[in-house]
Amino acid sequence: MINRESAQEPGTAERIRDSAATLFRQKGFNGTSMQALATAVGITKSSLYHHYPSKQALLAEIIEVTMSRVTPLVREIAQSDLPATGRLHRALTLHTVESIRERDYVACFSEESRYLSPTFMETHRKKKGEYESLFQKVIEEGIDRGEFLEQDSGLATMALLGMCDSVIRRYRPTGEYAPDEIAATFADTAVRGLGARDTERAAAGEVTR
Amino acid sequence: MINRESAQEPGTAERIRDSAATLFRQKGFNGTSMQALATAVGITKSSLYHHYPSKQALLAEIIEVTMSRVTPLVREIAQSDLPATGRLHRALTLHTVESIRERDYVACFSEESRYLSPTFMETHRKKKGEYESLFQKVIEEGIDRGEFLEQDSGLATMALLGMCDSVIRRYRPTGEYAPDEIAATFADTAVRGLGARDTERAAAGEVTR
DNA sequence: AGTAGTCTACCGAACGGTCGGACGGCGCGT
DNA sequence: ACGCGCCGTCCGACCGTTCGGTAGACTACT
Numbered sequence: 001m002i003n004r005e006s007a008q009e010p011g012t013a014e015r016i017r018d019s020a021a022t023l024f025r026q027k028g029f030n031g032t033s034m035q036a037l038a039t040a041v042g043i044t045k046s047s048l049y050h051h052y053p054s055k056q057a058l059l060a061e062i063i064e065v066t067m068s069r070v071t072p073l074v075r076e077i078a079q080s081d082l083p084a085t086g087r088l089h090r091a092l093t094l095h096t097v098e099s100i101r102e103r104d105y106v107a108c109f110s111e112e113s114r115y116l117s118p119t120f121m122e123t124h125r126k127k128k129g130e131y132e133s134l135f136q137k138v139i140e141e142g143i144d145r146g147e148f149l150e151q152d153s154g155l156a157t158m159a160l161l162g163m164c165d166s167v168i169r170r171y172r173p174t175g176e177y178a179p180d181e182i183a184a185t186f187a188d189t190a191v192r193g194l195g196a197r198d199t200e201r202a203a204a205g206e207v208t209r
Numbered sequence: 210m211i212n213r214e215s216a217q218e219p220g221t222a223e224r225i226r227d228s229a230a231t232l233f234r235q236k237g238f239n240g241t242s243m244q245a246l247a248t249a250v251g252i253t254k255s256s257l258y259h260h261y262p263s264k265q266a267l268l269a270e271i272i273e274v275t276m277s278r279v280t281p282l283v284r285e286i287a288q289s290d291l292p293a294t295g296r297l298h299r300a301l302t303l304h305t306v307e308s309i310r311e312r313d314y315v316a317c318f319s320e321e322s323r324y325l326s327p328t329f330m331e332t333h334r335k336k337k338g339e340y341e342s343l344f345q346k347v348i349e350e351g352i353d354r355g356e357f358l359e360q361d362s363g364l365a366t367m368a369l370l371g372m373c374d375s376v377i378r379r380y381r382p383t384g385e386y387a388p389d390e391i392a393a394t395f396a397d398t399a400v401r402g403l404g405a406r407d408t409e410r411a412a413a414g415e416v417t418r
Numbered sequence: 419a420g421t422a423g424t425c426t427a428c429c430g431a432a433c434g435g436t437c438g439g440a441c442g443g444c445g446c447g448t
Numbered sequence: 449a450c451g452c453g454c455c456g457t458c459c460g461a462c463c464g465t466t467c468g469g470t471a472g473a474c475t476a477c478t
Binding site: 028029030031110111114115151152154155156158159160161162163164165166167169170176177181182185186189190192193194195 | 237238239240319320323324360361363365367368369370371373374375376378379386390394399401402403404
């Protein structure tokens with residue numbers, strides 16, 4: 001056994017996690033039985049418990065993975081030396097694009113995390129707070145530098161992240177909009193909503209991925 | 210028995226509905242058992258079935274009631290003869306304030322409606338579409354009249370309603386913000402996000418309720 | 419006035435089914 | 449021979465729902 005590096009074959013634990021994220025998103029955490037999950041993966045219910053100690057732990061793992069994927073990317077953008085307007089625009093675009101691309105995982109994160117048991121919940125709330133404060137700090141800097149209108153940064157953060165998070169519930173892959181298009185438009189609307197003067201220049205700071 | 214007019218005492222069916230909305234919001238539809246609901250109301254599980262034929266029907270009723278409360282109010286605003294900017298601002302403010310005030314019901318509407326059985330789901334999707342198209346039409350008019358920037362009205366509707374809907378998940382009654390404050394700020398941010406030139410004049414069209 | 423019938427509201431007990439989870443064993447690659 | 453991955457079987461608890469029945473209040477007929 002040498003070859004397990006570099007994501008060749010998924011591995012059972014990961015396949016379980018993927019199927020779980022998909023099912024949790026479709027049917028909800030409490031609407032998904034371990035039996036249904038096992039069937040989806042192609043193993044028996046008992047085998048699930050070889051890889052995860054409980055249904056709770058499985059959900060916690062999904063949420064943890066989701067968070068640790070996006071947070072470093074947003075942090076890097078937030079700490080770069082663009083103007084606040086550009087940083088906010090890029091961070092929101094990334095946030096939205098990732099929400100669509102990994103929508104099964106992100107849906108679990110934002111919709112099903114409330115079913116976490118108190119033990120896991122505390123950790124989750126803390127990390128989520130840190131993530132959102134990345135956005136809030138950028139907004140505060142933008143207000144201080146006069147890039148945005150004077151306003152409550154807490155409410156602004158709520159509004160903007162709430163707006164971008166909504167793609168999870170509203171986006172349909174068969175729909176008429178492309179993920180990049182949605183993300184760019186949302187970020188435009190968001191930044192403009194704070195009163196930024198030149199959305200174009202903000203978008204110009206964008207790097208095509 | 211003469212005195213049942215004018216909402217004096219709630220009546221059992223209504224008390225069941227209220228408790229159900231609260232529990233569904235807190236624990237989710239699938240996380241709430243009929244036993245737990247019965248205990249909350251103060252009757253037995255069997256008695257629930259005297260008032261509602263099934264758990265599904267109960268959820269459907271909650272959602273139906275929610276919709277039929279707000280839709281006429283928004284329709285009236287949308288069809289008034291203010292400029293589009295003012296109509297959108299007022300409609301979004303109303304939408305947000307109601308979402309906070311009736312947050313148990315609205316949470317069921319927006320978070321738990323996906324657990325509706327196909328039968329009820331079809332009706333629900335149709336009415337929801339009609340409701341959101343009220344907003345979209347105002348936005349389209351605003352774009353046509355040059356009050357808003359040229360943009361896709363579908364995406365704009367998604368963004369704005371998504372933003373306002375997020376209060377349900379984020380608002381805490383113990384928090385530092387008053388409902389009216391949140392609603393006004395969100396509507397400001399939203400209308401500004403579309404590129405409206407004078408948010409102040411839009412807010413001036415407001416009627417204090 | 420008496421009384422039989424009907425209605426609403428509720429309850430206790432039980433239904434079949436499914437839930438998350440526990441335990442021991444089995445085959446196979448090393 | 450040893451352990452990892454997987455499976456078959458079983459468990460007690462709880463699920464939504466049904467059913468038969470009771471208590472009381474109102475209605476209608478005699």
